[in-house]
Amino acid sequence: MTTGVTTPAAPASAQALPADWRDFYALTKPGVLRLVIFTGLCGLLAAPGSIHPVIGFTAILAIAMGAGGAAVLNQWWEADIDAKMKRTADRPLPTGRIQRVDARDFGIGLSGASVMIMGVAVGWLAAAILAVSIVYYAVIYTMWLKPRTPQNIVIGGGAGAFPPMIGWVAVTGDVTLMPVLLFAIIFFWTPPHFWALALFVKMDYSNAGIPMMPVVAGEKSTRRQIIAYSALMVPLSVSPWFIGGAGAIYGIAALALTLAFFALSLPVGLRESVEGDAMKPEKRLFAYSIVYLFALFGVLVVDRFAAAQGWIG
């Protein structure tokens, strides 16, 4: 298999030395893993029923390993693109600190091990969804959609939406409407989250030839779509309350958090950037979107805990 690209030449000293274990760890995108682990854990804790702590821990470990493996394969495939972007140029592969073949083997090994561990220790339905999420991110998103369509983030956002569903299924053993809604919340959260970032690193994507929405459809269209997705988030985020999957604590908090999200999307959606723009509204929306997801899933767990204690209905 070939990616049709070559790894940039590494410094002689870097090529002669074996890769440091920290570089392998960096390949798993630890920053993204934090959000994956958190949402997976929230799905697991919010699900009805119980799970032995050791099995629950193993499920979260397998989710993290699967996400890490997919991230490694993503960087293995995109090493040449990463080298062209300021934000990613110092990653282990573009700098030559890790050989490309080592990254590929590490990614395949980590991904395969995660599915096997999930299947053997937790359940094969959760393992199957984990396998789908890895293929979705590493193949469908990274290799197929990202270089071809400005809708890459919209469809590819599904990859990051799987963890709470997998956590839920690890406990219940089946897929119901509630984990599908948790999936949908992250799915529709991803475009405004990522496009806010893409707006202030537009030049990076342009230089790397990636058809991100601001590069292809232009800023105006991207900004309008950010508002549209943020508006859609309002009913979607409170839908677990409507179907009875969550209580009033979650419903009220979700409404407040998502209205704030929508309010922050308005200045982004209704303006145009100028030369030398500091892009403050975009940076604010991007930062809030991360806090938002942590808070939304955190409050879901609090709500379910309160319900289990009999404090709310």
Next chain:
Amino acid sequence: MTPQDREEMEKRQKSRNLVLGGTLLFFVVLFYAITIVRIGD
């Protein structure tokens, strides 16, 4: 390879071996715990 490079290489190999050994030990303990829990089911 200069003496500094050799020293750096040995340092990296040692730290990689330690991390790999620790990871293997972790999985041995984890699978032991999973087995005990599953037998209890």
